[in-house]
Amino acid sequence: MTRIAIIGGGISGLSAAFELEQRRRGGADVDYVLYECSARLGGVLRTEQIDGCVVEAGPDSFVSEKPWAADLCRALEIGDQLIGSNDVERKTYILTRGRLVEMPDGLMFMVPTKILPTGLSSLFSWKTKLRMMRELYHPPRTVDHDESVAAFVERHYGAEMVDRLADPLLSGVYGGEAANLSVRAVLPRFAEMERAHGSLSRAMLAARSKVKATRRPAPPLFTSLRRGMQSLAETVVAQLTPACLLTNTPVQAIQPQAGGWTVSAGMQSDHFDRVVVALPALATAQVLGNASPTLSAELGSIQYSSSITVGLGYDREVRASLPPGFGFLIPRSEGKRLLAATFVHNKFPHRAPEDRALLRCFFAGSNAENVWSLADAQIVGIVRDELQQILGLRAEPLFARVYKWKSAMAQYSVGHLERLERIERLRQQLPGLALAGNGYRGIGVPDCVRSGREAAKELSS
Numbered sequence: 438m439t440r441i442a443i444i445g446g447g448i449s450g451l452s453a454a455f456e457l458e459q460r461r462r463g464g465a466d467v468d469y470v471l472y473e474c475s476a477r478l479g480g481v482l483r484t485e486q487i488d489g490c491v492v493e494a495g496p497d498s499f500v501s502e503k504p505w506a507a508d509l510c511r512a513l514e515i516g517d518q519l520i521g522s523n524d525v526e527r528k529t530y531i532l533t534r535g536r537l538v539e540m541p542d543g544l545m546f547m548v549p550t551k552i553l554p555t556g557l558s559s560l561f562s563w564k565t566k567l568r569m570m571r572e573l574y575h576p577p578r579t580v581d582h583d584e585s586v587a588a589f590v591e592r593h594y595g596a597e598m599v600d601r602l603a604d605p606l607l608s609g610v611y612g613g614e615a616a617n618l619s620v621r622a623v624l625p626r627f628a629e630m631e632r633a634h635g636s637l638s639r640a641m642l643a644a645r646s647k648v649k650a651t652r653r654p655a656p657p658l659f660t661s662l663r664r665g666m667q668s669l670a671e672t673v674v675a676q677l678t679p680a681c682l683l684t685n686t687p688v689q690a691i692q693p694q695a696g697g698w699t700v701s702a703g704m705q706s707d708h709f710d711r712v713v714v715a716l717p718a719l720a721t722a723q724v725l726g727n728a729s730p731t732l733s734a735e736l737g738s739i740q741y742s743s744s745i746t747v748g749l750g751y752d753r754e755v756r757a758s759l760p761p762g763f764g765f766l767i768p769r770s771e772g773k774r775l776l777a778a779t780f781v782h783n784k785f786p787h788r789a790p791e792d793r794a795l796l797r798c799f800f801a802g803s804n805a806e807n808v809w810s811l812a813d814a815q816i817v818g819i820v821r822d823e824l825q826q827i828l829g830l831r832a833e834p835l836f837a838r839v840y841k842w843k844s845a846m847a848q849y850s851v852g853h854l855e856r857l858e859r860i861e862r863l864r865q866q867l868p869g870l871a872l873a874g875n876g877y878r879g880i881g882v883p884d885c886v887r888s889g890r891e892a893a894k895e896l897s898s
């Protein structure tokens with residue numbers, strides 16, 4: 438019998454456990470124990486049902502393009518619970534000199550693919566619009582070193598594009614700044630487009646015409662679950678063996694011993710053949726500190742940023758008064774503390790009753806750190822103040838909830854892929870150890886699911 442320890446009960450660790458449970462039920466001679474330091478499983482996947490609304494404290498959805506989370510839902514037989522974003526309502530605004538300006542049609546991430554809507558938009562100055570035209574003639578180029586997303590985007594479209602689009606879009610996903618994030622790790626497809634086509638706009642147009650030629654309807658951009666993201670974690674847990682799940686059990690250290698691994702948690706230690714560490718990289722660095730100080734140092738150098746989400750419920754009058762669309766992003770240059778707000782009632786079906794508006798507001802990185810120590814009521818006060826300035830929204834919310842996530846979002850800084858290669862070489866020196874989680878090759882829920890399942894497969898085969 439192969440005994441495997443899984444450290445961490447977020448979606449990465451739960452996915453690893455699900456994979457092992459399936460193999461065990463399929464007759465594999467394998468057993469597992471999952472350690473989670475807190476009282477609940479699911480990590481940052483947390484949903485509250487408030488006043489008929491589905492309020493997401495952590496992730497609200499995942500990108501449909503990456504299949505692993507939806508595949509897990511189907512394997513769990515909750516494929517019928519998957520819901521797609523209301524893409525007909527898809528409109529995103531950017532706060533520009535205090536006004537909400539709609540992102541022009543044809544912008545794919547920050548790459549313009551339609552001349553007219555971009556040319557007429559007040560989002561960009563004429564200087565940036567001219568840069569966009571010139572970008573069409575950007576020569577193919579292979580850059581032999583990593584660079585920041587900001588440097589990459591600036592080379593193509595200028596600094597205004599970084600401020601207005603690249604930075605706000607990335608802070609919504611990574612909670613980080615375009616000036617720190619690695620283009621190779623965060624936007625590998627764009628780096629490849631530059632290599633093959635030179636111009637990102639031309640590359641995107643070529644890719645779009647290929648998609649059109651297949652004549653398949655585009656899937657919704659985002660996918661979620663009818664009862665919220667926590668229901669994914671709950672469904673996994675319901676299919677695991679309860680005796681294998683140790684909550685309230687923080688792991689202090691893991692150590693290779695006698696051809697296997699000793700896991701020390703509190704006053705207890707247990708011996709396993711193999712171990713999956715499915716923790717944020719910083720926590721992984723701590724538990725591996727004695728086993729491999731070099732690996733631990735590499736893991737510890739992966740930075741994390743904190744974030745705060747605020748869910749606000751309003752009545753039907755507010756709903757009627759809000760602009761259509763998914764919500765808005767706020768460039769740092771606008772001097773606000775909020776980074777983004779989502780009109781959840783528009784973005785997904787089943788999130789709020791017809792007579793309710795549900796808003797989700799987001800702080801991350803230094804913006805989150807600056808308000809971190811404030812009481813929830815003060816944070817709600819800041820959010821309301823800024824919503825009033827931006828939307829003219831004065832109404833008292835029917836409910837307000839603040840959720841704080843300390844160092845939960847990994848920052849793939851410049852050089853991340855090289856760091857991962859060093860981590861992989863050091864990991865290979867520790868047989869029976871696998872790493873999963875958001876610190877490595879994808880921060881989103883689908884990548885975490887993939888990483889957990891792959892780690893379990895590697896150790897059980």
Ligand SMILES: Cc1cc2nc3c(=O)[nH]c(=O)nc-3n(C[C@H](O)[C@H](O)[C@H](O)COP(=O)(O)OP(=O)(O)OC[C@H]3O[C@@H](n4cnc5c(N)ncnc54)[C@H](O)[C@@H]3O)c2cc1C
Pocket residue numbers: 444445446447448449450472473474475478479480481482494495496497498499500686687688689715716717720724744745746842845846873874875880881882883885
């Ligand atoms: C606010 C927010 C919004 C997000 N939005 C989206 C989104 O919309 N779409 C998307 O795809 N992704 C989103 N993400 C990213 C994604 O949700 C996470 O990257 C992913 O869920 C991380 O899962 P995980 O299991 O790797 O880590 P976690 O969820 O952090 O789980 C790690 C677990 O390990 C436990 N733990 C820590 N130390 C120990 C220890 N020593 N011993 C035992 N247990 C320990 C923790 O308690 C925790 O339960 C968001 C993240 C945040 C924070």
